[in-house]
Amino acid sequence: MREITSSPFFGITLCVFTYTFYQRLQHRFHTPLLNPMLWTVVTIIAVLQLFGIPIEDFNQGGDIISLFLSPATAVLAVSIFNQLSVLKKNLLPILGGCFVGAVTSITSVILLSKAFGLEEQIQTALIPKSVTTPIAMAVSEQMGGLVPVTVAAVVVTGIIGCVCTPFLLRVLRIKDPVTAGIAIGACSHALGTTKAIEISETHGAMSGIAIGMSGILTVLITLFL
Amino acid sequence: MAILLQIGVVLLICLLSEIVSLLLPFPFPGSVIAMIILFILLAAGVIKVGHIRQKAEFMLKNMAFFFIPAGVGIMEYFDVLKSCIVPFIVICVVSTILTFAATAGTVALIMRLQHRYRGRKGGDQDA
Numbered sequence A: 001m002r003e004i005t006s007s008p009f010f011g012i013t014l015c016v017f018t019y020t021f022y023q024r025l026q027h028r029f030h031t032p033l034l035n036p037m038l039w040t041v042v043t044i045i046a047v048l049q050l051f052g053i054p055i056e057d058f059n060q061g062g063d064i065i066s067l068f069l070s071p072a073t074a075v076l077a078v079s080i081f082n083q084l085s086v087l088k089k090n091l092l093p094i095l096g097g098c099f100v101g102a103v104t105s106i107t108s109v110i111l112l113s114k115a116f117g118l119e120e121q122i123q124t125a126l127i128p129k130s131v132t133t134p135i136a137m138a139v140s141e142q143m144g145g146l147v148p149v150t151v152a153a154v155v156v157t158g159i160i161g162c163v164c165t166p167f168l169l170r171v172l173r174i175k176d177p178v179t180a181g182i183a184i185g186a187c188s189h190a191l192g193t194t195k196a197i198e199i200s201e202t203h204g205a206m207s208g209i210a211i212g213m214s215g216i217l218t219v220l221i222t223l224f225l
Numbered sequence B: 001m002a003i004l005l006q007i008g009v010v011l012l013i014c015l016l017s018e019i020v021s022l023l024l025p026f027p028f029p030g031s032v033i034a035m036i037i038l039f040i041l042l043a044a045g046v047i048k049v050g051h052i053r054q055k056a057e058f059m060l061k062n063m064a065f066f067f068i069p070a071g072v073g074i075m076e077y078f079d080v081l082k083s084c085i086v087p088f089i090v091i092c093v094v095s096t097i098l099t100f101a102a103t104a105g106t107v108a109l110i111m112r113l114q115h116r117y118r119g120r121k122g123g124d125q126d127a
Helices: A008-029 A036-050 A055-066 A069-074 A076-082 A084-089 A091-116 A120-126 A133-143 A147-171 A177-199 A201-223 B003-023 B030-043 B049-061 B063-082 B085-121
Strands: none
Touching (some): A069 A076, A069 B030, A069 B063, A076 B030, A091 B085, A120 A147, A133 A147, A133 B030, A133 B063, B003 B049
8 A cells, every 4th residue: 555655646636636625616606615725735634634644645646736836836937927007006005014914914913813812833834824835835835833733824814805805895895906906916816816806907927016016015024033 | 820839939928937936036927927928028029929829829728727726726615615605705796896987087086087188188089
C-alpha cells in the first residue's frame, strides 16, 4: 500500500479529482458554502486519517503542486496590468483604502489575539489572514508564525468574505463598484474575489487589484513589526 | 505563444525573483517579487499580455487548486488549533468585517474629497 501512496502521482491525482468533483458540485448548487478548495482539503484530510496514510506520502505529490504557488502569485500582475486605466483613475482611493484595510486587519488581529491571550506563534500566523495565500504564507513564515494555521485562517477568512460581503454591501449601502470591489478584495483576497466577479465585472476587477495591493502593503507593513 | 514557452517565461521570472530575494538585505517573499518583476516587464512592454495570456488565465482561474496541499498541512497542527478554535473563528470573523468596513469607508471618503476638490476647480469632467 505504501508503495502506491508514497508515489507523487497519488497526492496529485487525489487533489485533481477531489477538486474537480467539488467544482462541479458548486457549479450545480451555486453557494459559497460549497467552496471547492475548502471541501477538497476536508475530504483529503478525512481520507488520509481514515486509511492511516502518512502526510509525508501525500506531500510527495503535494509539494509539487505547492511549487506553483509562486507562479500563481506572479500572474496576478497580469490582472492588475489589464485594469491599468481604472487603477490610474482611482489610484489614490484604492491605495488609501487598501492601506487602511491592511492596517485595520493587522491591528485588529493583534488586539483580539492579545485579548484572547493567544500564543505568539498563533497570533503571528493570523496577522496576514486577509491577504492571498502565497503572500500570507511568506509573511507568516518570515515572521515565525505557524504556516498551516495561516493557511487555515486565510481560507476561513475568504469564506467569511464570500458569505458576508453581499450582506455587508447592503447594510452599509455601498453602491459604487470601485468601493465595493476594493473592500471585498482587501478583506477576503481571491476567495472573496470569486464573489465580487459574480456581482459585476468592475467589482471583480477592483477586487483583483485589491488582492495584489493589500498583499504588497501587508508585506511592507509587517517589515516594520 | 506556445503554452510550454508561456510556462517557461513565468517560471523564469520566478527564478529571477529568487535571485533578487537572495540579494535583498531584508527578507521579502520571492513570489511577490516575481509579481512586481512581471508587472514591470508588462508595463515596459518587454512582455505582452498575449505572450502569457493562456498561462495566466489558467493559473488565475484555478488559483485555489494550488493551495490545497498547504491547506491539508493543517492536519499536522490540529492539536495546536484545537486549543484555540473559538478565538480563531471569532478573530477571523470580527477582523474581516472591520477590515471590509474600514476599507470601504476610506475609499468612499477619499473619492468624495477628490470630487469636491475637482468640483471646486470646476474643470474636471468626472467631478
